[in-house]
Amino acid sequence: MVQQFSTDEREAVAARARRRVETLARLHPSRSGIYPMRLAHAAEYIEQEFRSLECDVQQQRFRVESEEFCNLVVEKPGIRDSGTIVIGAHYDTVIGTPGADDNASGVAAMLELAGLLQKTPLQHAVTIVAYANEEPPYFHSAHMGSRHHAGMLRKSGRHVRLMLALEMVGYAGDTLRQAYPFPGLRRLGRYPACGNFIAVVGNLHTRRLTRFVRDAMRAASNIGVESLAAPGFLPPLFLSDHASYWKYGFPAVMITDTAFLRNPHYHQPSDTADTLNYAFLAEVIVGVYAAVLTIDHLHHA
Numbered sequence: 001m002v003q004q005f006s007t008d009e010r011e012a013v014a015a016r017a018r019r020r021v022e023t024l025a026r027l028h029p030s031r032s033g034i035y036p037m038r039l040a041h042a043a044e045y046i047e048q049e050f051r052s053l054e055c056d057v058q059q060q061r062f063r064v065e066s067e068e069f070c071n072l073v074v075e076k077p078g079i080r081d082s083g084t085i086v087i088g089a090h091y092d093t094v095i096g097t098p099g100a101d102d103n104a105s106g107v108a109a110m111l112e113l114a115g116l117l118q119k120t121p122l123q124h125a126v127t128i129v130a131y132a133n134e135e136p137p138y139f140h141s142a143h144m145g146s147r148h149h150a151g152m153l154r155k156s157g158r159h160v161r162l163m164l165a166l167e168m169v170g171y172a173g174d175t176l177r178q179a180y181p182f183p184g185l186r187r188l189g190r191y192p193a194c195g196n197f198i199a200v201v202g203n204l205h206t207r208r209l210t211r212f213v214r215d216a217m218r219a220a221s222n223i224g225v226e227s228l229a230a231p232g233f234l235p236p237l238f239l240s241d242h243a244s245y246w247k248y249g250f251p252a253v254m255i256t257d258t259a260f261l262r263n264p265h266y267h268q269p270s271d272t273a274d275t276l277n278y279a280f281l282a283e284v285i286v287g288v289y290a291a292v293l294t295i296d297h298l299h300h301a
Helices: 007-027 036-052 100-118 145-156 204-220 242-247 278-296
Strands: 057-064 067-076 084-090 125-131 160-167 197-202 224-229 252-256
Touching (some): 007 100, 007 278, 036 057, 036 067, 057 145, 067 100, 084 145, 084 278, 100 125, 100 160, 100 278, 125 145, 145 242, 160 204, 160 242, 160 278, 197 204, 197 278, 204 224, 204 252, 204 278, 242 252
Parallel strands (some): 084 125, 160 252, 197 224
Antiparallel strands (some): 067 125, 197 252
């Protein structure tokens, strides 16, 4: 049974998310692979947060030319040995940006989910990963942290029930203008006209799971949840870490506030912690938590 969150609990989730976003955005800006020490300091903070939640953290290290980078990986075993649910978020930014929405919001959600799931008995394993090198100059290349993690899973023969990429999940409001990835979607009446919803994005292979995650999030959260499943080669559907798992044949979806289709601070120095909606971010976390628990109880995913 999915946990019900009281108003006080939701406010506490929002407060913890705000603290983590503010720490990353204000103390660790430009956390880019171009500045390896800055990226490493951000990784140290995230690892400390994992450990404060009593999570056992492993470092998946990989090299790009002369520099070494790492993903931070937390494994929570399940009762059954039948694959894992992966939850991931990249912790790097574009140079010159605080990266509050992109992607401290996703990291904050990932950390909160780690804490919630650490206390929750699960049928199947959950793997939680903070990725390096999602942003340029590594984007859509073999040097992405998520590409390394997905490749490791494929090489080990591990079954992935579903991967959820948390990519910009904190910018929303009833007065925000919402653009769309494809012409005609608004005219078809399928999506809201304002940027007050979270989106679940999948490819054609994961269209059933995309709707499944959307429905579970709708049932548990107090925000709008929309979904889109289309050919994965179409931009902007592949513009995050979930596409690394598609490359290896794993089912994956992206949870997003739709990034540049809504947020004018995307990849800008103005992507600061004070621009985010933390009550909305808390509802995203509650919704994703419910989706993970629901997937965990499925016999087939």
